Amino acid sequence: MSSMHRSTSGTIPSMETSHDELKDNTVIVVFGASGDLAKKKTYPALFGLYRNGYLPKDVHIVGYARTKMDEAEYHKRATSYIKNPDNDPEVSAKVEEFKKLSTYISGGYEDSPSFQNLTKHLESIESKYPSKEANRLFYLALPPSVFVPVAKHVKESCYSANGINRIIVEKPFGKDLQSCRDLLGSLKQSWTEDETFRIDHYLGKEMVKNLLVLRFANIAMGAAWDKNSISNVQITFKEPFGTEGRGGYFDEFGIIRDVLQNHLLQVLSILTMERPVSFAAEDIRDEKVKVLRAIPPIERKDTLLGQYVSANGKPGYLDDDTVPKGSVCPTFAATVLWINNERWEGVPFVLKAGKALNEAKVEIRVQFKDVTQGIFKDISRNELVMRIQPSEAVYLKLNTKTPGLYTRALPTEMDLTYKRRFSDAKIPEAYEALILDALKGDHSNFVRDDELDVAWKIFTPILHWIDGVEGPRPRPSPYPYGSRGPKELDDFIGKLGYKRSTDGYNWPVTSISNL
């Protein structure tokens, strides 16, 4: 963690933020403190920051939700996902300290008296500060149905007059272009863009953050980064489990709103944007918006939808009690995006995501064009793979002479597997990185309002088609739980020029005696 801000070679000066960093006299309020996100991500991230000395001095954390619970129950929930596999006494002691700086208040989301009560609690904490300065960071780990009333009440009743106020909100930011504009419009009535931090937690992932450095700090990479060298790009998200009990939420949104329109599109925009003038938040986000504006809405013919069915003793999507009977909600989608600019014209970008697939993996696969034939026949393509998770890695598949007394090309790789290369690195959790950025006031890894607008423009037409707004809803192709996805997938990506290697290539080791 201590390496988070340090660069051992090659400084990145403009990553420093010019905004006010919340260093002391700060309370962090977690709304929805009884919920899933708070328990699994927010509190473990706050603990990780606390343990490593990254939270403001004398910070206090206040959990807030409707659920009535005493402090012991709250502390139990808030720390239930903090990992300490070896029962390290140092970690246990830190957990006890962490509990001491966190209190809980129960209250509603829609009534002023509840928020006034919260303010009294905040003031009693702040009355012990050495100065009058009182900074407040409000984290909304809440369903979108209450984003607007909570944001409004917080502004009216809990806004600090003597310090900096910031608000963090979680996706989903609407369901289509219009609902996103309505939501953003309502939030803007209470909070300025500068005060607002919209989380897409993929922007906090180490490998996603690495994209800027890989692309712009390596001249060799930049030279091959366009339509002249690249045939196609696949950005893939695979989860090996289904919606299991989360079907009520999922069925309303579907895989495109859950993963493609936000997480994968964010990855795409960083992968394809032009070089920013600096690493300052607005310079990066300006470039992301520019490239997204060059992408026309996705066409129906460029879309493949799937829904998992029961297999291998695992239930199908429709077997989940929380899913409406006969639902045609897609749990898998592959879509092709085209970027109409000079750099990328004609290169298909395939965004694909699915639940209940054969493995857990998120990766970017850049497939280069064939080399000129003649001296070579049927030679494999170069591929640059950036594995976001699990086990971060970057590897470049390239052809090498087979060792021995004859000349024959063999696909191998240059491999940067993080665990091997950075033996003692602790890779921060995405939420740790993002909460720290919000404390520093750095918006680089948060989503700007105009990014959302253009992202929804790309996806809204196919979402309306899938929702049945303009006619009958398309039926997703069934795929067995635990498979690679619908059977049509290989054809779908094959037509776009993607070539699956069939040459016995086996990462990371190839035995040449088997060739």
Ligand SMILES: NC(=O)C1=CN([C@@H]2O[C@H](COP(=O)(O)OP(=O)(O)OC[C@H]3O[C@@H](n4cnc5c(N)ncnc54)[C@H](OP(=O)(O)O)[C@@H]3O)[C@@H](O)[C@H]2O)C=CC1
């Ligand atoms: N869970 C996850 O891994 C992720 C979640 N998110 C996003 O984070 C936000 C929170 O998600 P998550 O924690 O899973 O949600 P939960 O359903 O767990 O809701 C959080 C809390 O909000 C309150 N709540 C739930 N439903 C309602 C309702 N209908 N009206 C008012 N309050 C309600 C409950 O607290 P109480 O009743 O005690 O007030 C609940 O504990 C969502 O926007 C979600 O999309 C984003 C990425 C990942």
Ligand SMILES: O=C1O[C@H](COP(=O)(O)O)[C@@H](O)[C@H](O)[C@H]1O
């Ligand atoms: O936002 C979401 O992301 C998770 C996947 O997050 P990850 O960090 O584990 O890759 C996904 O499971 C969930 O459906 C979606 O809402």
